[in-house]
Amino acid sequence: xxxxxxxxxxxxxxxxxxxxxxxxxxxxxxxxxxxxxxxxxxxxxxxxxxxxxxxxxxxxxxxxxxxxxxxxxxxxxxxxxxxxxxxxxxxxxxxxxxxxxxxxxxxxxxxxxxxxxxxxxxxxxxxxxxxxxxxxxxxxxxxxxxxxxxxxxxxxxxxxxxxxxxxxxxxxxxxxxxxxxxxxxxxxxxxxxxxxxxxxxxxxxxxxxxxxxxxxxxxxxxxxxxxxxxxxxxxxxxxxxxxxxxxxxxxxxxxxxxxxxxxxxxxxxxxxxxxxxxxxxxxxxxxxxxxxxxxxxxxxxxxxxxxxxxxxxxxxxxxxxxxxxxxxxxxxxxxxxxxxxxxxxxxxxxxxxxxxxxxxxxxxxxxxxxxxxxxxxxxxxxxxxxxxxxxxxxxxxxxxxxxxxxxxxxxxxxxxxxxxxxxxxxxxxxxxxxxxxxxxxxxxxxxxxxxxxxxxxxx
Numbered sequence: 001x002x003x004x005x006x007x008x009x010x011x012x013x014x015x016x017x018x019x020x021x022x023x024x025x026x027x028x029x030x031x032x033x034x035x036x037x038x039x040x041x042x043x044x045x046x047x048x049x050x051x052x053x054x055x056x057x058x059x060x061x062x063x064x065x066x067x068x069x070x071x072x073x074x075x076x077x078x079x080x081x082x083x084x085x086x087x088x089x090x091x092x093x094x095x096x097x098x099x100x101x102x103x104x105x106x107x108x109x110x111x112x113x114x115x116x117x118x119x120x121x122x123x124x125x126x127x128x129x130x131x132x133x134x135x136x137x138x139x140x141x142x143x144x145x146x147x148x149x150x151x152x153x154x155x156x157x158x159x160x161x162x163x164x165x166x167x168x169x170x171x172x173x174x175x176x177x178x179x180x181x182x183x184x185x186x187x188x189x190x191x192x193x194x195x196x197x198x199x200x201x202x203x204x205x206x207x208x209x210x211x212x213x214x215x216x217x218x219x220x221x222x223x224x225x226x227x228x229x230x231x232x233x234x235x236x237x238x239x240x241x242x243x244x245x246x247x248x249x250x251x252x253x254x255x256x257x258x259x260x261x262x263x264x265x266x267x268x269x270x271x272x273x274x275x276x277x278x279x280x281x282x283x284x285x286x287x288x289x290x291x292x293x294x295x296x297x298x299x300x301x302x303x304x305x306x307x308x309x310x311x312x313x314x315x316x317x318x319x320x321x322x323x324x325x326x327x328x329x330x331x332x333x334x335x336x337x338x339x340x341x342x343x344x345x346x347x348x349x350x351x352x353x354x355x356x357x358x359x360x361x362x363x364x365x366x367x368x369x370x371x372x373x374x375x376x377x378x379x380x381x382x383x384x385x386x387x388x389x390x391x392x393x394x395x396x397x398x399x400x401x402x403x404x405x406x407x408x409x410x411x412x413x414x415x416x417x418x419x420x421x422x423x424x425x426x427x428x429x430x431x432x433x434x435x436x437x438x439x440x441x442x443x444x445x446x447x448x449x450x451x452x453x454x455x456x457x458x459x
Contacts, residue, residue: 004028004111008335012145013283014327016153016157016173017051018085018140019076019078019194019343020051020157020160021155021425027349028440032318034115034354035130035325036132036137036140036141036256037207038144039129039144039162039163040116041052042144042145042159042162043159043160043162044160045147045159045207046156046157046160046162047156047160047327047428048155049151049156050156050191052315052338053152053153053156054153055068055072055153055416055427056068056152056153056316056379060149061066062152062290062319062404063288063317064347065317065344065346065378066286066288066315066317066346067287068458070163070286070345071187071232074192074193074230075192076192076193076231076232077191077192077193077194077315078106078161078193078194078196079107079189079193079194079195080105081384082100082233084216085106085185085397085431086101087150087186088184089218090104090114090183093183093185093214093216094183095179095180095181095212095437095439095440096179096268096309096439097179097387097437097438098137098178098181098212098437099116099176099440100116100117100118100119100120100178100181101116101119101120101126101179101181102116102117102180102182102183102191103115103117103123103126103128103180103181103183103198103211104164104183104185104286105125105164105166105183105184105185106185106187107185107186107189107193107195108164108184108186108195108196108197109164109286110128110130110164110166112128112198115258115428119178119195119423119450120176120178120180121174121176121178123170123174123380124168124169124170124171124174124176124209125167125168126167126168126169126180126337126426127167128165128166129144129163129164129165129166129167129200130164130166132167132239132297133240133354136169137181137343137366140167140200140265143200143238143240144162144165144238145159145201145238145249146238147192147238147266147268147292147294152264153230154234154262154264155194155236156234157196157234158196158198158234158236158264159180159236160187160390161196162198163387164197165198165199165200165201165216166168166182166184166198166200167199167200167201167202168180168199168200168201168202168211169200169201169202169204169268170184170202170203170204170207170208170209171204171207172204172205172206172207172242173205173206174208174242174430175207175208176206176207176208176209176210177445178197179210179211179212179436179437180209180210180211180212181211181212181214182199182211182212182213182214183214183216184197184213184214184215184216184235184337184382186215186216186217186218186231186233186234186256186259187217187334188217188220188229188230188231188256188259189229189231189302190229192229192231192232193231193232194232194234194394195225195231195232195233195234195398196230196235196236197215197233197235197236198235198236198237199235199236199237199341200237200238201212201237201239201240201247202240202242202243203239203240203242203245203246203247203273205242205243205244205245205247206242206243207245207246208244208245208246208247209247209372210245210248210249210436210437211248211249211250212249212250212252212437212440213237213250213251213252214249214252214256215233215235215251215252215253215255215261215263216252216254216255216283217242217254217255217259217283226256227250227256229256230258230259230260230285231256231259231260231285232256232259232260232261232262233259233260233261233263234262234263235261235262235263235264235399236263236264236265236266237251237264237265237266237364238266239265239266239267239268239275240263240267240268241267241269241274241275242273242274243270243271243272243273244272245262245270245273245274245299245347246273246274247273247275247276248276248278248436249264249277249278250277250278250279250280250435250436250437250440251263251275251277251279251280251289252282252284252440252444253280253281253282253283253284253287253289254283254447255283255284255285255287256283256284257285258285258316259283259284259310259336260285260286260287260332261283261284261286261287261288261289262287262288263287263289263290264289264290264292264296265277265289265290265291265292266292267292267293267302267395268290268294268296269293269294269295269296269297269300269302270296270297270300271296271297271298271299271300271326271424272297272298272299272300272365273297273300273301274300274301274302274303274357275293275301275303276303276305276433277291277304277305277306278305278306278430278434278436279291279301279304279305279306279307279318279335280306280307280308280431280435280444281306281307281308281309281316281393281456282308282309282447282448282451284314284316284317285313286314286316287315287316287317288316288319289315289318289449290319290320291304291318291319291321291322292320292321292323293320293322293323293326293331294323295322295323295326295329295331295357295432296325296327296404298326298327298328298329298371299327299328299329299331300324300326300328300329300330301330302329302330302331302332302392303331303332303333304320304331304332304333304334304335304350305333305334305431305434306318306334306335306336306431307335307337307338307432308335308336308337308338308345309337309338309339309428309448309451310337310338310340310344310345311339311340311341311343311389311451312341312342313341313342313343314343314344315343315344315345316337316343316344316345316346317346318335318346318347318348318349319348319349320333320335320348320349320350320435321349321350321351321352322349322350322351322352322362323352324351324352324353324354324357324360324362325354325357325358326357327356327358327360328359328360328363329357329360329361329362330360330361331360331361331362331364332362332363332364333349333351333363333364333365334365334366334367334430334431335347335349335366335367336367336368336369336427336428336430336431337366337368337369337377338369338424338428339368339370339371339372339375339376339377340371340372340375340421340429341371341372341374341375342372342374342376343372343376344375344376344377344378345368345375345376345377345378346377346378346379347366347377347378347379347380347381347396348369348378348379348380348382349366349381349382350382350383350384351364351382351384351388351392351394352384353383353384353385353386353390353392354386355385355386355387355388356387357390358387358388358389358390359390360390360394361391361392362389362390362391362392362394363392363393363394364381364383364393364394364395365381365394365395365396365397366379366381366395366396366397367396367397367399367426367427368396368397368398368399368401369400369424370389371400371401371424377398379396379398380396381394381395381396382394401420401423401424402423405419405423406419406420406423409422409423419450421449421453424448424452425452426444426450427447428448429445432444432445432448
């Protein structure tokens with residue numbers, strides 16, 4: 001490693017250490033009487049561990065296709081106060097199905113005056129960590145911050161700032177028919193803000209819940225425009241499914257065009273549980289999402305659906321790792337990328353099938369549509385198998401729009417652009433149709449159509 005690279009890495013580490021040093025005072029200044037004692041211990045442990053880890057570079061496997069040097073030129077600071085927004089600002093964002101089952105967080109901090117959970121049935125807690133019922137305070141210590149598998153600098157920094165936590169807790173055998181919306185709204189400030197949302201979802205034995213994890217921003221125009229106010233969203237989500245629990249999870253990322261978004265989602269599944277994730281990434285200048293699933297029981301089902309759209313100089317990186325550790329496990333994964341202009345998409349999916357996971361069924365497919373000769377995709381689907389009685393497949397496709405399909409549509413009277421846009425929309429629809437909320441499907445379909453119109457690549 002050259003002296004200049006070493007010097008640069010030292011500078012990046014110093015910036016991040018300054019962030020970590022600033023977090024205890026930030027948390028202390030907001031300390032609430034009655035805070036659970038283990039929370040402060042989690043923060044202290046995370047700060048100590050984070051200081052021993054170097055800032056990720058291309059030498060790290062999970063970051064090899066991303067250049068994070070731009071983060072070293074921005075002095076991110078933890079947000080000090082909640083930005084002021086009003087109910088009218090949310091009128092176009094709130095999902096009708098969840099108008100009375102929503103939590104609102106602004107710049108990472110809970111805003112009860114904008115939240116409303118009045119429609120939720122008894123046996124469901126949806127709220128902030130500080131308001132957790134007494135009956136659950138002794139139990140939460142077994143969930144929050146307990147999944148420490150391969151923690152990186154960003155997830156540790158999030159834990160070091162642990163204060164506001166969006167919690168969804170469903171009691172045994174409770175079926176929640178109403179979808180829950182966890183809304184994380186970014187409001188850019190003059191200083192480059194560091195926003196660190198945290199989510200904890202617990203579905204106890206026999207329960208069922210559908211929730212949306214929504215990341216977006218208050219913007220003057222379309223969410224993907226740049227406002228010259230860069231900020232970093234660094235989120236962590238932990239999801240626990242007990243025996244025979246069902247969770248349908250939609251994760252939507254629509255940050256502003258000059259923002260950075262880094263997220264990690266960790267899922268623990270007990271036997272006969274069923275987890276569905278619909279992961280849609282449309283915004284941010286640079287986004288990186290890591291999804292880790294641990295099947296910890298027999299007959300466990302996991303379904304991962306993903307859609308990424310990038311253009312201009314956007315970079316979107318999706319990593320997933322599914323560990324099947326017991327017999328009769330199922331995993332189905334389909335991730336799609338639509339890339340235009342100088343956009344760069346990355347997909348790295350791993351499925352681990354050890355000897356103990358006999359009679360496993362695993363399918364993984366990454367499909368990529370390149371709309372420009374300058375667009376780039378790095379894809380690496382992986383299966384690591386040591387079991388011998390299994391049914392597994394994996395693959396990746398990279399293609400452009402088919403000329404014969406364009407010709408067919410044009411022969412039916414469509415213009416070149418209309419034919420092209422129709423094919424792009426159809427490519428995305430396979431994923432969008434799997435979203436469980438009709439209003440969310442319509443809004444994201446409109447977003448995809450809007451972005452498709454902006455793609456002006458000529459063939």
